[in-house]
Amino acid sequence: xxxxxxxxxxxxxxxxxxxxxxxxxxxxxxxxxxxxxxxxxxxxxxxxxxxxxxxxxxxxxxxxxxxxxxxxxxxxxxxxxxxxxxxxxxxxxxxxxxxxxxxxxxxxxxxxxxxxxxxxxxxxxxxxxxxxxxxxxxxxxxxxxxxxxxxxxxxxxxxxxxxxxxxxxxxxxxxxxxxxxxxxxxx
Numbered sequence: 001x002x003x004x005x006x007x008x009x010x011x012x013x014x015x016x017x018x019x020x021x022x023x024x025x026x027x028x029x030x031x032x033x034x035x036x037x038x039x040x041x042x043x044x045x046x047x048x049x050x051x052x053x054x055x056x057x058x059x060x061x062x063x064x065x066x067x068x069x070x071x072x073x074x075x076x077x078x079x080x081x082x083x084x085x086x087x088x089x090x091x092x093x094x095x096x097x098x099x100x101x102x103x104x105x106x107x108x109x110x111x112x113x114x115x116x117x118x119x120x121x122x123x124x125x126x127x128x129x130x131x132x133x134x135x136x137x138x139x140x141x142x143x144x145x146x147x148x149x150x151x152x153x154x155x156x157x158x159x160x161x162x163x164x165x166x167x168x169x170x171x172x173x174x175x176x177x178x179x180x181x182x183x184x185x186x187x
Contacts, residue, residue: 003171004083007074008072019074020040020041022071023070024058024152025069026058027064027065027067034057036058038052041149048083048151049094051095051147051148053113053114053146054146054148055114056116059150062150067084067085067086068085068152070082079162083152083158085152086155087150089151090150107136109129110147111144155174158185159171166187170187
């Protein structure tokens with residue numbers, strides 16, 4: 001975790017675009033992997049947190065198989081971090097607190113979007129948004145019951161640093177038998 005924090009600080013200081021963007025990969029009940037970009041909203045000793053609609057494809061995958069993978073692709077720095085682990089919901093309190101701090105438009109968007117479902121048109125979505133803006137007062141938009149956070153609890157980290165002649169550095173940390181093991185992998 002310490003190494004991740006050091007590299008995240010470097011990414012934030014470097015002013016690269018979206019340093020907290022991470023590729024979240026899940027697997028459905030048919031063992032079909034699926035990946036999408038989500039934003040890291042918190043990282044601490046408990047794990048890596050992100051927020052979404054609990055009815056989304058990713059949430060349905062997590063229900064069927066709570067194992068997942070994150071990838072932080074910091075191309076401009078010739079670095080990437082891969083993290084694997086188990087995904088669990090964060091507390092209602094954490095979800096409520098994060099939701100309260102989102103911009104009003106994003107809070108309305110959480111209500112308006114039936115994420116991952118087929119919709120008839122863009123106009124349908126925009127109509128829902130307009131109706132919800134009229135219904136809610138900006139300061140009192142509650143968190144939808146179907147929206148909240150997840151946390152990936154890591155059991156593996158891989159740090160990749162690009163080097164000349166494709167002799168990249170790859171360092172893996174894996175949690176085995178109640179302790180973290182560190183090992184170097186060939187590029």
